[in-house]
Amino acid sequence: MDGGGSGPGSIKLHELIEKHGGEIYADLLARYGVDIHGIFDGSLPPKHALALVEALPLDSATVLAMRGGPDFYGWDRHAYLIADLIDAVLHLHHVTVAANSKNPKKVPEPDPYPRPKQKAAREPDILLRKLRGENVKTNTGVGPGSLIPLPPPKR
Incomplete structure (x- = not known):
């Protein structure tokens, strides 16, 4: 990543690409003529790519995927x-x-008009959470930030 990985918006953009990379690639190319691969060669700063992704309209593939999939098509x-x-x-x-x-x-209560259901959000991966500075418990290791605590201090 020559100049594309450490700028503002990198972590959030990485999260979005990890979850919805195909949709982001297709939307940015189709709507703006921007190739997402420019992030990796330094021609597209991450903060600019993130701004483009955040400005996508509700009917874009990315926004539909983020909201829960094709069930949300037309639900503005x-x-x-x-x-x-x-x-x-x-x-x-x-x-x-x-x-x-x-x-x-x-007299029976009427059923509400059916609406699409949101998908349950999955937890971001441990690396992203650590990059954000969150205290992450992992299954490996001993001590702070792991599931295996340090032994009590000797007296």
Whole structure:
């Protein structure tokens, strides 16, 4: 990495490339004409690449992958607002029917409009966490930062 690995944004960019490298490569090339390999030869500073990735629109492959995959295609701010409006109308309908019913407790609650589900976030690897300065416990080694504690001091 000739000049591309130690600049601002390197760790965050590394995390993103590790998780979504293919999508980032495709989006940057298709949308901006930028080849991500420029990071490694020094022609693309990591902070510039990170700025481009962070500016990708909601319908980009990278953002869709970060949100959970193709289930999120088309789910922008407006789609969530429409789903909330549908839920509100269903709730108002339920309240109206229950209020005009002889037994309001038997009127079933409406199901919410289906929305895509977020994938569970996975833990970043130990190297990235250590680079951030976090106290990381590993399965190997003895002492601070490991699962095997140091023995108590001799008296």
